[in-house]
Amino acid sequence: MILTNDLKRGMVIQLDQAPCLVLDVSFQSPSARGGSTLVKTKYRNLLTGQVLEKPFKAGDRVDEADFERRKGQFLYPDAAGGVFMDMESYEQYELGEELFGPLRGYLLEGMEVTMGLFQGQVVSVDPPMSVELEVTETAPSIKNATATAQTKEAVLETGLRLQVPGYLEAGEKIKVDTRDGRFVSRA
Numbered sequence: 001m002i003l004t005n006d007l008k009r010g011m012v013i014q015l016d017q018a019p020c021l022v023l024d025v026s027f028q029s030p031s032a033r034g035g036s037t038l039v040k041t042k043y044r045n046l047l048t049g050q051v052l053e054k055p056f057k058a059g060d061r062v063d064e065a066d067f068e069r070r071k072g073q074f075l076y077p078d079a080a081g082g083v084f085m086d087m088e089s090y091e092q093y094e095l096g097e098e099l100f101g102p103l104r105g106y107l108l109e110g111m112e113v114t115m116g117l118f119q120g121q122v123v124s125v126d127p128p129m130s131v132e133l134e135v136t137e138t139a140p141s142i143k144n145a146t147a148t149a150q151t152k153e154a155v156l157e158t159g160l161r162l163q164v165p166g167y168l169e170a171g172e173k174i175k176v177d178t179r180d181g182r183f184v185s186r187a
Contacts, residue, residue, distance in 0.1 A: 002064050004039040004056040012046070012067040012116075015054070019046045019065040019118040027058070046116065046123040049098070065118060072115035072125070074107045082107070084115060084125065093122045105160030106131050106178045127178045132187040133157055134173050141167050 002013065011022045024042040037058035044051050046067075056062070071087040081100035084093050093115070099122070106127050107113070116124035138154040150166040156176070164174065164183045173187035 001061040004041075004060045004062060005058050007039065007041060007062070012065045013043070014063040014065040015043070015045075018048070019067045019116075019123060020044065020052075021046055021124075023051065028055075046118065067123075068117045070115050070117060072113045074109060074111045074113055076109050077104065084113065084122065086115065087112075095122060095125065099123075099125060103127055103178075105156070105158045105181070106133075106176065108133070108158065129179065130175045130177050130184055132173050132175055133160070135164065135168060135170050138164065138168060138170055141169055 002011070007013070007022055007025045009022055009024060012019050013022060014020070020043040022041055022043050026040045028038040028040060030037055039056045039058055039060075040053065041056065042051065042053045072093075073085045073087055075083045075085055075092065077083075077100070078094070080094065081096045082094075082104070084095060085091070086093070103125060108131075111131070112128070114126040115122050116126070133156040135154045136157050139152045151163040152166055152168075153161055154164040154168065154174075155161055156174075160176070160181070162176065162181055162183060168174065168186075175184040175187050176182070177184050
């Protein structure tokens with residue numbers, strides 16, 4: 001059991017028999033009329049993906065989830081989603097499209113990830129913060145057009161489409177931020 005006063009961003013607690021990742025915690029002082037301090041939490045249900053908010057009274061207790069983070073590796077995509085391997089036990093997990101779909105454009109075979117396991121089942125997969133991918137298609141670069149920052153669409157080796165600077169050409173490797181899917185730099 002964890003006191004609500006001790007909740008921090010990134011902790012995984014159990015609410016309604018589901019693991020929930022704490023995204024934000026704020027404390028609201030009691031009003032002039034008295035009352036107790038409120039601990040407002042914003043969290044993501046790791047089973048459904050919903051982002052919810054819930055207030056607690058200061059000093060309440062919440063259950064810590066049976067949640068474990070492990071190093072994993074993306075093996076290959078399949079028809080239903082993707083196959084991942086636990087780097088410690090070498091156990092393989094097949095993940096459906098709901099978990100794998102948002103990551104599809106960022107993962108190459110053999111790439112390391114962080115897997116979140118709840119009661120022995122994978123409920124979350126976190127890719128590295130940035131990945132290096134090769135540009136396979138893009139419009140030709142525009143010469144002498146440096147007065148404004150121009151961007152163009154590029155297709156990467158995973159099929160991901162994003163906006164890149166006008167000077168990039170097909171065959172170049174770039175860094176992509178996996179949190180928001182934007183171009184970071186040349187690799």
